[in-house]
Amino acid sequence: MGGAKNKRQKREDYRAAMREEGVTELPRKKFYRQRAHANPFSDHQLVYPPSPDQMDWSSLYPDYVVEEAKDNEMAGLDATPERAPMTTKPKRLSKEVEVADIGCGFGGLLVGLAPTMPDTLILGLEIRVSVTEFVEDRIKALRAKHHEAKLYRNVGVLRANTMKFLPNFFRKGQLTKIFICFPDPHFKARKHKQRIVSTTLNSEYAYVMRPGGIVYTITDVPDLHEWMVQHFEAHPSFERISEGEQEADPCVEIMRTETEESKKVERHKGQKLVALFRRLEDPAW
Amino acid sequence: MMAIPYHLLEVCGSIIFAARGSDIHSFTSTFEHISTWEYPVKQREASCAPSPAAQESPAPEEPPAKRRKVQDGQESTSKGQVNGPKATQEKVVNERPFIQGLYVTTDGHHLVAITGSDKTIWVFEHDGAGNLKQLSQRTMPKRPCALALTADNRTILSADKFGDVYALPLIPSNSPSTSPLPPQNFNRSRSSLTPTPSPGPAAALKPQANELTVHTKRNLIALENQKKSLSRKSAEQQSQSSGATPSFEHALLLGHVSMLTAICVATLTTTTTTTSSSISLSNDGQQQPQQQPETRTPTTAKEYILTADRDEHIRVSRGMPQSHVIEGFCLGHDEFVSRLCVAPGGRERVLISGGGDDDLFVWDWPAGRLLCRAGLAGHVKDAMVLVPSGGDGDGGDGNGNGDGQGAGGKQVKVAVTKLLASRWTGCETVVFVACERVPAIFCYNLLDDNTLRHRETVGLPGNPLDVELLGAGRLLVAVDSVTSGEGSSAASSLMVLDQQQAGSEGEAGWRHTPVVPTNESAGGAADINLSTEELQKILYTTESLRKMTDSD
Numbered sequence: 001m002g003g004a005k006n007k008r009q010k011r012e013d014y015r016a017a018m019r020e021e022g023v024t025e026l027p028r029k030k031f032y033r034q035r036a037h038a039n040p041f042s043d044h045q046l047v048y049p050p051s052p053d054q055m056d057w058s059s060l061y062p063d064y065v066v067e068e069a070k071d072n073e074m075a076g077l078d079a080t081p082e083r084a085p086m087t088t089k090p091k092r093l094s095k096e097v098e099v100a101d102i103g104c105g106f107g108g109l110l111v112g113l114a115p116t117m118p119d120t121l122i123l124g125l126e127i128r129v130s131v132t133e134f135v136e137d138r139i140k141a142l143r144a145k146h147h148e149a150k151l152y153r154n155v156g157v158l159r160a161n162t163m164k165f166l167p168n169f170f171r172k173g174q175l176t177k178i179f180i181c182f183p184d185p186h187f188k189a190r191k192h193k194q195r196i197v198s199t200t201l202n203s204e205y206a207y208v209m210r211p212g213g214i215v216y217t218i219t220d221v222p223d224l225h226e227w228m229v230q231h232f233e234a235h236p237s238f239e240r241i242s243e244g245e246q247e248a249d250p251c252v253e254i255m256r257t258e259t260e261e262s263k264k265v266e267r268h269k270g271q272k273l274v275a276l277f278r279r280l281e282d283p284a285w
Numbered sequence: 286m287m288a289i290p291y292h293l294l295e296v297c298g299s300i301i302f303a304a305r306g307s308d309i310h311s312f313t314s315t316f317e318h319i320s321t322w323e324y325p326v327k328q329r330e331a332s333c334a335p336s337p338a339a340q341e342s343p344a345p346e347e348p349p350a351k352r353r354k355v356q357d358g359q360e361s362t363s364k365g366q367v368n369g370p371k372a373t374q375e376k377v378v379n380e381r382p383f384i385q386g387l388y389v390t391t392d393g394h395h396l397v398a399i400t401g402s403d404k405t406i407w408v409f410e411h412d413g414a415g416n417l418k419q420l421s422q423r424t425m426p427k428r429p430c431a432l433a434l435t436a437d438n439r440t441i442l443s444a445d446k447f448g449d450v451y452a453l454p455l456i457p458s459n460s461p462s463t464s465p466l467p468p469q470n471f472n473r474s475r476s477s478l479t480p481t482p483s484p485g486p487a488a489a490l491k492p493q494a495n496e497l498t499v500h501t502k503r504n505l506i507a508l509e510n511q512k513k514s515l516s517r518k519s520a521e522q523q524s525q526s527s528g529a530t531p532s533f534e535h536a537l538l539l540g541h542v543s544m545l546t547a548i549c550v551a552t553l554t555t556t557t558t559t560t561s562s563s564i565s566l567s568n569d570g571q572q573q574p575q576q577q578p579e580t581r582t583p584t585t586a587k588e589y590i591l592t593a594d595r596d597e598h599i600r601v602s603r604g605m606p607q608s609h610v611i612e613g614f615c616l617g618h619d620e621f622v623s624r625l626c627v628a629p630g631g632r633e634r635v636l637i638s639g640g641g642d643d644d645l646f647v648w649d650w651p652a653g654r655l656l657c658r659a660g661l662a663g664h665v666k667d668a669m670v671l672v673p674s675g676g677d678g679d680g681g682d683g684n685g686n687g688d689g690q691g692a693g694g695k696q697v698k699v700a701v702t703k704l705l706a707s708r709w710t711g712c713e714t715v716v717f718v719a720c721e722r723v724p725a726i727f728c729y730n731l732l733d734d735n736t737l738r739h740r741e742t743v744g745l746p747g748n749p750l751d752v753e754l755l756g757a758g759r760l761l762v763a764v765d766s767v768t769s770g771e772g773s774s775a776a777s778s779l780m781v782l783d784q785q786q787a788g789s790e791g792e793a794g795w796r797h798t799p800v801v802p803t804n805e806s807a808g809g810a811a812d813i814n815l816s817t818e819e820l821q822k823i824l825y826t827t828e829s830l831r832k833m834t835d836s837d
Contacts, residue, residue, distance in 0.1 A: 040542060041542065043832045043833075050597065050616055050617050050618070050619060051614075051616035051617060052616075163542040164541075164542045164543055164596050165596070167598065167600075167611075167614050167616070168616065172611075172613060193447070198540070199537065199540075199609075200448075200449065200537065200539055200540025200541075201540070201542065202609075203539060203540075203602075203609045203610070203611050204611065206609075206610070206611070207611040235609060236607075236609055237609060237610070282607075282610050283607065285587060285603050285607055285610070
């Protein structure tokens with residue numbers, strides 16, 4: 001296994017160098033490859049906040065940190081006879097994340113979207129460690145490269161298992177757009193419950209989205225496309241967006257051309273199946 | 286031969302139900318034996334052959350699972366020897382699946398039970414005098430972990446190991462099982478029955494990849510093979526058209542991507558006259574109708590489903606026709622949540638939760654707001670010090686946790702196994718807490734400001750397996766004196782605790798009265814071929830929910 005070790009060594013050297021030097025060079029993908037699948041049911045070694053209030057976004061979006069002296073909002077937590085409250089409030093941002101790319105992969109969509117919505121915070125979520133690191137390095141390099149224009153300050157990436165922990169990051173109604181681009185198709189019937197779109201998961205997407213928000217999906221697998229359409233259409237919180245409106249949405253074009261997977265599909269002359277869904281208002285209860 | 290202790294209790298008026306192994310016994314309040322329901326042994330034999338019950342559970346259209354954990358003994362028998370000697374051992378363990386949940390409807394007319402390893406929900410009619418008549422037996426797609434009943438007692442909500450909550454009617458409708466819900470009922474209607482995510486067998490008959498989505502040579506060959514095998518299968522499938530879903534009426538309400546550990550139904554009473562949904566109780570928990578300005582003539586009760594999972598979440602969803610709407614979360618636990626309990630006495634907004642954390646949590650669940658944390662680990666530690674041996678059996682599930690558990694260990698790990706809240710005379714609300722492998726019951730007061738204050742710890746001669754309330758100041762406890770090191774006094778595993786006021790006989794405290802049910806002498810059925818270790822594995826499952834963080 002000398003070869004394998006060699007490769008790993010190269011990889012580590014490269015990445016260490018990337019982190020040390022004041023990077024302006026974009027990272028190279030071959031040093032960040034990772035198996036394409038991850039088991040969403042296993043515990044992994046994930047870092048996630050207990051609740052959105054305790055999420056520290058400041059390292060992801062340093063340009064948006066609000067310097068404040070003190071915040072008394074959470075002071076309402078009474079000290080119990082048994083235990084004093086333990087909350088230290090994280091730094092606050094002037095904006096909240098409103099756009100999430102679930103399974104952002106190597107970050108093509110994030111990079112494509114960032115300049116088109118410069119005033120919106122965009123977050124990529126990816127379950128694979130080294131792929132997440134690639135995107136981190138990529139954003140760092142892009143920020144350095146476009147230092148004067150102050151571009152790419154509005155994108156960030158996190159390693160997360162969104163199937164389990166989406167509500168740990170986002171409050172109710174926080175997001176306006178969710179992108180689900182070329183998700184793992186999980187062809188085998190036994191693996192269907194690992195798909196990122198399901199009736200029960202759609203309820204969570206509905207929870208973190210505000211009414212009027214849009215879920216964007218794209219895939220090159222017709223059956224998965226059908227599956228996603230079926231499940232979103234069957235969910236009372238979503239309706240499908242008409243093709244006319246879909247094609248008028250500038251995000252759709254970016255999704256079709258900028259993601260790594262879409263380029264790969266392009267090369268293989270595959271099909272790209274797009275479907276958009278609008279979050280509806282909840283009925284009275 | 287090992288005597289099994291009673292491990293589940295349910296009190297229904299003056300009748301006591303107690304489960305022991307796979308049997309349910311009923312007693313009067315003076316522990317006269319009334320009746321026993323025994324798990325039908327025929328069931329076991331039948332399930333080896335393809336009986337209708339056995340066909341319901343594994344989804345036939347799915348390919349057989351790779352390396353499935355062979356916990357379900359029956360499955361492993363029907364599929365033949367999978368894992369060699371281990372499989373046969375497990376088979377013995379689950380010959381008769383243990384009762385893992387026992388629930389009485391609020392009207393007392395029905396009893397619902399879960400048997401774990403065969404994933405079955407049983408419904409019994411209760412005549413009010415302790416006699417049970419089995420009405421139905423339904424095998425769920427996945428193992429149910431906890432049940433709740435809706436307020437009208439007509440629907441069972443089953444929370445399962447794979448994170449899904451299914452609704453099933455308490456009394457299955459009379460339509461025969463030949464007319465099941467179609468497996469792929471993507472009913473666009475916004476009815477109460479949210480569609481199940483199964484795409485139906487039809488979709489499985491053609492490969493989901495195609496030549497355009499598969500690029501490498503190897504994958505193309507794989508695809509070709511897949512197509513061939515599918516076309517072969519499709520012929521078989523058309524002959525037996527049974528779907529993946531069980532044949533009885535059921536609906537998927539909601540789901541977590543995590544094992545569910547607790548479910549409860551909570552009701553908020555709102556006045557429709559006011560703009561804000563004001564709760565019919567003032568904050569201090571006492572009803573003061575005169576002081577509230579608004580006339581609250583038409584009040585409506587809205588149901589909510591509260592579910593807790595192994596990944597620290599407590600989710601609040603709307604009740605039944607709109608269970609797809611998540612209202613919020615109660616987030617703050619750092620470890621698994623294992624028990625939920627809504628405060629009694631009209632404090633319907635207050636939820637108490639416990640799990641693998643050192644504290645109990647008190648929530649304003651409609652707002653998703655943490656009201657208080659109350660220390661538990663400290664009291665657990667104190668209680669463990671009192672134990673002479675420290676408990677010999679850290680057995681199966683304890684290992685791998687690394688740092689000290691049980692005897693001598695400074696680190697106490699808490700795993701809440703029971704939360705029971707009750708309003709006693711006056712306006713005192715008492716919360717009883719039991720933790721796994723801790724021979725004590727912890728009593729707290731839920732104060733008017735919604736804080737929990739530890740009131741006392743009641744020591745027990747063995748680990749409590751279940752606790753129920755027999756009346757104000759009177760508890761029934763199922764004690765594991767068998768495996769928690771009390772030697773041979775296995776005869777009585779039930780114990781009544783009576784609270785004693787200070788003054789009558791010296792200091793205040795709890796009087797322990799072991800009770801021996803009248804059927805005890807004949808209780809041959811309670812013995813089973815299990816080693817202590819195996820029995821412990823079945824009785825103590827909560828700590829194993831903890832995530833292993835120290836490994837790689």
